[in-house]
Amino acid sequence: MLLEFQNVSGTGRGFCLKDISFGVEAGYLLGIAGENGAGKTTLLHYIADGKKHYTGSIRFQGQELHTSHTKLLSRIAFVADEVPFFKKYSGRQNAKLLAPFYAEWDWELFEQAAGEVSLSTGAGLTLDTPLKNLSRGEYLRFQMAFAMAHHTKLYLLDEVTGGMDPVFRKEFFRLLHRILQQEDTLILMTTHIEEEIREKMDYVGILTDGRMESFGENGEGAGSRG
Amino acid sequence: MSRMRREEEKRAGFCAGKKPDPEDIKRNLWEETGFKEKGGCGMEKGLKETREREARDKEFARVSKERIRVFDKNLVSMDREMMFVYKFLNIIMSIFGCFMMIFPVGPAADPDLRVLYVLAWMFLGMAVWERMQPYVNVVGEGRVSKILACHPVEKRLVRQVRREYLRRYLFQIGAVCLAAQQLGALLNGAWSPWNLIYPATVILSLYLVGILQIGWK
Numbered sequence A: 001m002l003l004e005f006q007n008v009s010g011t012g013r014g015f016c017l018k019d020i021s022f023g024v025e026a027g028y029l030l031g032i033a034g035e036n037g038a039g040k041t042t043l044l045h046y047i048a049d050g051k052k053h054y055t056g057s058i059r060f061q062g063q064e065l066h067t068s069h070t071k072l073l074s075r076i077a078f079v080a081d082e083v084p085f086f087k088k089y090s091g092r093q094n095a096k097l098l099a100p101f102y103a104e105w106d107w108e109l110f111e112q113a114a115g116e117v118s119l120s121t122g123a124g125l126t127l128d129t130p131l132k133n134l135s136r137g138e139y140l141r142f143q144m145a146f147a148m149a150h151h152t153k154l155y156l157l158d159e160v161t162g163g164m165d166p167v168f169r170k171e172f173f174r175l176l177h178r179i180l181q182q183e184d185t186l187i188l189m190t191t192h193i194e195e196e197i198r199e200k201m202d203y204v205g206i207l208t209d210g211r212m213e214s215f216g217e218n219g220e221g222a223g224s225r226g
Numbered sequence B: 001m002s003r004m005r006r007e008e009e010k011r012a013g014f015c016a017g018k019k020p021d022p023e024d025i026k027r028n029l030w031e032e033t034g035f036k037e038k039g040g041c042g043m044e045k046g047l048k049e050t051r052e053r054e055a056r057d058k059e060f061a062r063v064s065k066e067r068i069r070v071f072d073k074n075l076v077s078m079d080r081e082m083m084f085v086y087k088f089l090n091i092i093m094s095i096f097g098c099f100m101m102i103f104p105v106g107p108a109a110d111p112d113l114r115v116l117y118v119l120a121w122m123f124l125g126m127a128v129w130e131r132m133q134p135y136v137n138v139v140g141e142g143r144v145s146k147i148l149a150c151h152p153v154e155k156r157l158v159r160q161v162r163r164e165y166l167r168r169y170l171f172q173i174g175a176v177c178l179a180a181q182q183l184g185a186l187l188n189g190a191w192s193p194w195n196l197i198y199p200a201t202v203i204l205s206l207y208l209v210g211i212l213q214i215g216w217k
Helices: A040-048 A069-073 A091-101 A107-116 A136-149 A166-182 A194-199 B003-012 B022-032 B042-078 B080-100 B115-136 B144-148 B155-188 B194-214
Strands: A003-012 A015-024 A029-034 A054-060 A076-079 A154-158 A186-191 A203-208 A211-217
Touching: A003 A040, A015 A040, A015 A054, A015 A211, A029 A040, A029 A166, A029 A194, A040 A054, A040 A076, A040 A154, A040 A186, A076 A136, A091 A107, A091 A136, A091 B042, A107 A136, A136 A166, A166 A186, B042 B080, B042 B115, B042 B155, B080 B115, B080 B155, B115 B144, B115 B155, B115 B194, B144 B155, B155 B194
Parallel strands: A029 A186, A029 A203, A076 A154, A154 A186
Antiparallel strands: A003 A015, A003 A054, A203 A211
């Protein structure tokens, strides 16, 4: 199992996560769905944050996440609106600043990924545009390019498709499936959009009142690729 | 002496009353109980693994600190205008602060100039602030540590590297302040141990100011 939750419980603002247990191997797109306040983002934060705000165990690549968090974080990418970068600097400058922290950083792959997510060829927007001048969608695309450049094994996408135009959303899922095919990765995505849950995900977990009400292979479409 | 201990010594071949060599006891037990064949005592293996893990962690920390220094170098080179302002203010404040350290404390002190002791501390405090600010805060972005929290770098190591810069700066400034204070006391012809204690206290308090700025959690 690439990612494994074992009896993970914790409290957040006005809710509790209770006994979350599941395991997923690499090569799949896992969707976590639930109403607002169910704990979807908190679940992602438990993986992305260094501090252990939960009880139970989260294992990534067979290792306890909490004890080797800094080392494992080089293979995890958290993509969300709230992820901070140096917004007064451009994408390229941000990459120059932060690349030294990633042992597997690949500059060629960064440029290539930026092209794939239409950052290099977007109308008037390039890797040299300050991040504060990018729209929400463009900022998320930059984060995807950044994540791809350091050979991420686990992508944590927090409601990234909300607000995306349908054309780009289609392209975005094609990109995700391409990533899954090319690299040994797992993509964990939280979403509200029913169509995505039904058609795009390989595995779906439904969170209700802090509990994983159901988890399993997605019956319909099972993440139609291509 | 316990019965088990006596039997150990007997097996080790020692006479009663003679202090046995612990290594000999261990060696005999090692062979007798078959530990050797079984691959050794669990405790020894555990110790070896702990040492190896500590060596790996130490190496990882060393590499991480190097990466942080590279990051700092790039960060400073990104916004040259702002860095010039910080550096300029740091130099001006340091000069004023060190100059005021010439006015001696203790028996050589001039009562009318006591306010200068406070001013010296203030100027040096501002100098420390300007010195560390490029690494702690980016104008318009907030604290650098908040951004680095999402990347594979330990906060603890970031703070350690910042404290190295702080200590290096305070060592330089401290030497100048100490020299200035001794000069002032000697020129006034009345040296006392306070002329050593005062600059040391100022530098120590500035170190605390710097730690406060860098953060401790």
